[in-house]
Amino acid sequence: MSQPSSWPLPPGSSRVVLPLQLTRQLSRHPLTKHLYPLAYGHYVDAQGHQVERQQHTDYLLIFCHRGSGWYRTETASGNLRAGQLLLLPAGQAHAYAAHNEQPWSIYWAHFQGSAAAACLEFLELTNQQPVLTLARWRQLVPVVTDLLNLQTQRHQFAAAVVAASLLQRIIAELPRLTATMQAPQGFDLPALERFMYNNSHRDLSLDDFADFAGLSRFHFSKKFKQFTGTSPMRYFNQIRVKIACQLLDASTDSIRQISQQLGFDDPYYFSRLFKKTMGISPQYYRESSATKSTQ
Structure with a gap:
């Protein structure tokens, strides 16, 4: 396979490269041989990320x-x-490379399989036009998150089969996400995201988000899920867990201190939420991250 870039990972980024023995199993198994991942990851604010390949042996999907x-x-x-x-x-x-002034944040996947070549036709892409614009991409965030979370489950074949099925689902969902969908009146998702990030230290409720959007709880929840594919509180908690990962990577603060910084009065509730989102506890995440940095 084409070697993924060795770009140094900052906090919040991840890179998973499946062992050769595992990808060989995927290439032979009836459930996965038509489309399976070789490597995948998430690069956040990828300043200095640049790749050039003269030889390229697999398919590569990059979403900015x-x-x-x-x-x-x-x-x-x-x-x-x-x-x-x-x-x-x-x-x-x-x-390809990130721009210097506003470097990209990307999800990416190297993949192969007997059906890999058919992805171009399925997505109505060509060698001359290899770019697809997704008007409703946020609906895929929960699936992409599930795929990235599999990196915590060692390199077991069962987890690799799940990874292949999630990648297949992501690609299968893309055509329906290209259609332009006008955001509901009074619903400004970028502004809501900024509000969530700016208030990640507070224990906000659904009422707080509905008030910010100027809508009733019922209409706000309905419009938010229609536009993002998930609930407002799950979306907000995913943001807080993402920030928690960055704090666990970059600081020596205790888990209790980090939970308090993110507006959680109960560190045990924070730990349960973190494990539900990431698949592992905050302590195990920190230990795993420290182990990776020394290898």
């Missing part, structure tokens, strides 16, 4: 959800902006 970057292939070139997906086919030399 913040910032921007550029790409170049033998037949196409251009910028990749937030909300856009780039699919690079096997066998095609390419280069």
Whole structure:
């Protein structure tokens, strides 16, 4: 397979490379041989991220959800902006990089399989036009989160089969997310996200978000789930857990201190929520992160 970049991972980023023995099993198993991941990850604010390959043996999907970057292939070139997906086919030399001023944050996956070539046609992409714009990409965030969380489950074949099924679902969902969907009147998701990040230290309720949006609890919850595919409180808690991961990586604060910084009065509730979201406890996450940094 094409080697994923060795770009140094900052807090909040992740990279999973499946062992060769495991990918060989996936390539032979009836449930996975048509489409399976070789490596995948999430790069956050990827300053300095740049790759150039003359030899490329697998398919590569890059989705930009913040910032921007550029790409170049033998037949196409251009910028990749937030909300856009780039699919690079096997066998095609390419280069890509994050822009310097507003570097991209990307989800990415290297994949193979007997059906991998069919992804271009399924997504109505070509070598000359390899970019897809997703108007409703946030609906896929829970599935992508589930895929990234599998990295905590060692390299077991059963987990790899689940990873393959999640990747297949992500690709299968893409066409229906390209259709433009106008945000409901009075519903400004970027402003809501900023409000959530700016108040991640507070124990906010559904009423707080509904008041911010100027809607009733019922209408706000309905419109939020319609536009994002998840509930407002789950969305907010995912943001807080993401920030907790960054604090666990970058600080020596205790789990109790971190939970208090994020507005949780009960550290045990925080730990349960963290494990439900990430699949492991905060303590195990910190220990695993420390182990990786010394390898």
